[in-house]
Amino acid sequence: MTRIPAFALRYPIVAATIAVGLLGLALWAFDAPAAVQWLFSGYGLVIALIEFVGMLRRLRRGSLGIDLLAIIAIVATILVGEYVATLLIGLMLTGGAALEDFAAGRAARELDALLKRAPQIAHRLDPDSGETTDVSATEVRVGDLLLVRPSEIVPVDGNLHSASAAFDESSLTGESLPVERAAGDGVLSGSINGQTAARIVATATAANSQYQRIIALVHEASTSKAPVVRLADRYAIPFTAGSLALAGLAWALSGDPVRFAEVLVVATPCPLLLAAPVAFMGGMSRAARNGIIVKGAGVLEALSRAQTVVFDKTGTLTYGTPAITEVRPEAGFTADELLTLAASAEQYSSHVLAASVIATAHERGLELHVAESASEAATFGVEARLGAGTVRVGKLAFISDGAADATATHLAGGELAIYVSVDGRFAGSIVASDRVRDNARQTVADLARLGVRENLMLTGDARATAQHVAAQVGIVHVRADCLPSDKVEAVRALTRRPVIMVGDGVNDAPVLAVADVGIAMGAKGSTAASESADVVILLDDISRTVRAVRIGKDTVRVALQSIWLGIVLSVLLMVVAAFGLIPATAGAISQEAVDLVTILNALRAIGGRRDVEAARRVRVGAAPIETAAVETAAVETAAVETLGKTDRPVHPVGDRPV
Known part of the structure; x- marks a missing residue:
């Protein structure tokens, strides 16, 4: 049994048009021009009927396209005996849809890749026996321990259980470099594990995970029509009227009805139908590639x-998280001593600033002390007994109860202070702010x-x-x-x-x-x-707002350029054809070339070269600020997340958190 080519199954009318053309060539070789004329003319009427039905359907939806010109052109070429042009117009119309499909598919390849990589399988790990069981990603429940093998896709959102691991998050954030995660850090579904197997604890089901939410956004993003596309549709009315008027004028002045057909053959451009959708699909694809x-x-x-x-x-x-900006010790204490004492006490606090103080102490390489006892006064501060004495950390009122010499420190807008006392003596303050x-x-x-x-x-x-x-x-x-x-x-x-x-x-x-x-x-x-x-x-990068606006402007510019490029080229061809300088068959071929040029121009909205150049500038340190965060965003996000961990319980004496 002969297998039907995939192209013929996907585009049957295009395949039929090509088959009719090949059959006509065979008949021509056997010296049967009359048969060729009947074949091409009859097939042209079939194409015209199909297009007419489609035009009526679009009219019901309130959309008037330029298909009317193509239908009139087919009928006109049949009536004047230009049957080769009839077939070429049919090929242009049927091939235009296939060309649009191909162009839109190329423009949407990043979106399609995102959908195809949706995790399907998860390896559930038994914590007691260490055995793994393969289950559907949809069966994973919160709290399940999962094994993610090297180069596998993380099936659901979770927290890393292994000591460390590296993940490729490029499909989620646009970040090209692997992101390092430590035990307890969040791991996004859809990211790709590195070269070492990792264990994660599921924190969400598949349906509620980051990747599925992104897929839902992508589905929504890929099924819309922009106002500029509707604007392109509206060009059809003046373009159709102008084309018919020019064709009628050429016929009237020349007295030759063939001239009418020749003008209409080159007045059947697909650019108005294809340029804007292809450009906007390219712009959405470019945006997805940039996170x-x-x-x-x-x-x-x-x-x-x-x-x-x-x-x-x-x-x-x-x-969005407080960061320590300055340590202000009082007489008798150094900055490192004050920070060490404060961080040692803050280990036993659940306050939002505790993580920031501890993280800053670790960044400076300070060794924290284990408290003999600790207690917290909710929203006010924490008191811990360390080797250096009794340390109080918190609000000024909390410190003043035991340290009469405590005084308020000067604060600029957006700053707040953490006060510290040791054995009833004011030790200094630590200034924090939510950094811009x-x-x-x-x-x-x-x-x-x-x-x-x-x-x-x-x-x-x-x-x-x-x-x-x-x-x-x-x-x-x-x-x-x-x-x-x-x-x-x-x-x-x-x-x-x-x-x-x-x-x-x-x-x-x-x-x-x-x-x-x-x-x-x-x-x-x-x-x-x-x-x-x-x-x-x-990506946690506000400068991507600038990139989104720039992509929008680039996309609209390319879409309008493509629309007008098609219109200008078609009008020029019509004027030339009105003087009888372009035969109908040559006009049909030239109009196909116009369609191809317009679609290729619209594909520039994908912006591959611009994004590659921007990435290259980032790597050599020559990029503007709005692209400079690409390489550092993952590290910055991890640091912010670390500072933002505030769910710290009050630990018993000697139980120092790791």
């Missing part, structure tokens, strides 16, 4: 026209250069802190003490639109939904924020 999930092609169009950007503060413009992201100011400046000149910060923090951060990053307008509802009203009241809103927390979900373009910092942000946003940045 940015764009949920709809229309979002790229809105990004390209954005006039205003609104930022949340905590976790967006700042890192290193590239936040450059991000605001880059957005302004891209045309997003109006900026605003919305935050629930106090005005003094908000204004301090705004001054650091170059934001002019600030609204502090905002509830989620206040943020929604503030965004709705903005007049310079479209408006971009950038946030990361649960409280940002409502305002992300009402903005023209909501951008969620999804690397550590809430699921609610990611689901309500139009764009999800998978």
